[in-house]
Amino acid sequence: MKKLISMIVFVIAFSVFAAGCSNKGASNEAEDGKVTLSFFLTLSNEGEKKAVESVVADFEEENPDIKIDLNLPGGGYEDMLRVKMAANDMPDLFDTHGWSQLRYGEYVADQKDMDWVQNLDPALDKILKDDTGKVYAFPINQAKDGVSFNVNVLEKYGVDPPKTIDEFVKALETIKKESNGEVTPLWIPGGDNWTIGQIYDQLATPLVITDEKNSHGDALVDGSFDWSNYTPLPELMKELQDKGLINEDVLTAKLQQATELMAQDKIAFTFVAGSLGPDATELNPDVKVGTMPVPAFHEGDEQSWIGGERHTIAMWKDTKHPEEAKKFIEFMAQPENIEKMAQGTSAPDALTNVDAENYFSEYYKQYEDIAVEPYFDRVYLPSGMWDVMATTGQELFADTLTPEQLSEKMGEEYTRLRNQ
Known part of the structure; x- marks a missing residue:
């Protein structure tokens, strides 16, 4: 009897845990009718966090029907994403942090038809594209x-x-x-x-x-x-x-x-x-x-x-709201937002239509060769x-x-x- 009770308690606990994980992962419809997109990033420093939070706030103001559920788990990022990959319950939008193809390739949607791709720095072609032309992620910046x-x-x-x-x-x-x-x-x-x-x-x-x-x-x-x-x-x-x-x-x-x-x-x-x-x-x-x-x-x-790639935004291939996800990525790719992220992360931009200045720009120019x-x-x-x-x-x-x-x-x- 004790074993049966223990088994029931375990099943209930696991179900609650799984449901919680699911709610934190895939997109969902809020009660007020807004589309909510989960967005996981590896940004960890205060300046980086402030920059992305500012861009997210601007997007939500322009798009009141879309909410971005921003998650910045810091050092726990990789462990969280491994759990989500194993459950095939990925965030709608997530950072591939250098592993766009090798680790996350089978989970990401192709972005090759999006407008920002025509401005991708050629130095990142081999990193973010494969031989078929698939584009695995949008680069917020480059390393x-x-x-x-x-x-x-x-x-x-x-x-x-x-x-x-x-x-x-x-x-x-x-x-x-x-x-x-x-x-x-x-x-x-x-x-x-x-x-x-x-x-x-x-x-x-x-x-x-x-x-x-x-x-x-x-x-x-x-x-x-x-x-x-x-x-x-x-x-x-x-x-x-x-x-x-x-x-x-x-x-x-x-x-x-x-x-x-x-x-x-x-x-x-x-x-x-x-x-x-x-x-x-x-x-x-x-x-x-x-x-x-x-x-x-x-x-x-x-x-x-x-x-190579530093911080990126990949789109989960099974997201329930691909159009909203694409809309957010294209918003992030606007020059003013790329500049804001370059300044916040002190890293070079990754698009040819932007010449963003950041804290270390003079050194990147000094050592540009x-x-x-x-x-x-x-x-x-x-x-x-x-x-x-x-x-x-x-x-x-x-x-x-x-x-x-x-x-x-x-x-x-x-x-x-x-x-x-």
């Missing part, structure tokens, strides 16, 4: 990831933005010495371990891809890569830690601390990007944050931007390796892995995940 730096700090201590890893290490050493330890040369919020994965992902490209003599892209794709070639990267990170060039609290520091520390001139370099610059400057108008491409690892190689390389993990690693980069990076800082053991573990997980 040019590198290294952020405090302009005032570098000028104070006579440091130029480094072009190579050797110059980068010397710059960090100079700042530590000249500031008497008052400034953290390289600040890493490793308490949010994905930020460690971000560093490894960005630096892997100049280590094993862009230099002609040290290019292992084909071997990574076919599975024959010798992971000892990856070891110089964890060796570099361990060297920085051992020399006291990164924050002592690297394993507990949180991302939200970045803005205040940068505003106080306590950080010289960081891989934190997004709206860090404008957010820090809002706290302290005298602060100026710059950005630069990732330094070259090998002599004779060039710097690289790391990027630097090539944009795709994110390392999206091209060369099997799904699931991002978490491995993050956790092994944590273990290195915690002294539970050596650089050689880190590379070995990466190789083991790379093989296991490829074979799944």
Whole structure:
């Protein structure tokens, strides 16, 4: 009898949970007759949130018969979307955050017939289009990831933005010495371990891809890569830690601390990007944050931007309100809204009919001849390796892995995940 009662309670609880998930996912009709579209985005910084909330409010004012249910779950985004994919109950509109084809491709509607497509930056063609011409998502902006730096700090201590890893290490050493330890040369919020994965992902490209003599892209794709070639990267990170060039609290520091520390001139370099610059400057108008491409690892190689799609809007192929969803996307694609999002996210626009200025525009123009390389993990690693980069990076800082053991573990997980 007890088993029967337990079974009934479980079924009821699961039904309530499933219904709740369903209501949060697919579109629905509100009682007042409005169409409600669910919209999930990975935006997380305050400046980014304010920008998209402003555009959504403008759309709802112009279209009083449509309500946008905006969801910004931050670090929980991927887990939430995985649950929704498994249930085939996706949001009407959602951010593919770099995985428009590989992860979300079978869930998205084709946008090739929409007006905005004629203005897509050709640099994103291979990322957002396939060989059949299908367009997987609308790009709110595009990524040019590198290294952020405090302009005032570098000028104070006579440091130029480094072009190579050797110059980068010397710059960090100079700042530590000249500031008497008052400034953290390289600040890493490793308490949010994905930020460690971000560093490894960005630096892997100049280590094993862009230099002609040290290019292992084909071997990574076919599975024959010798992971000892990856070891110089964890060796570099361990060297920085051992020399006291990164924050002592690297394993507990949180991302939200970045803005205040940068505003106080306590950080010289960081891989934190997004709206860090404008957010820090809002706290302290005298602060100026710059950005630069990732330094070259090998002599004779060039710097690289790391990027591709950043924030996007895909439309669920089974949405009950495709016309309303398209209407919202076309609204987002209007030049004034693209400019607003570029300013809010401090990222370059992705359309040719817009020349949006943002906080980092002068740096994007300064380095406009630097090539944009795709994110390392999206091209060369099997799904699931991002978490491995993050956790092994944590273990290195915690002294539970050596650089050689880190590379070995990466190789083991790379093989296991490829074979799944």
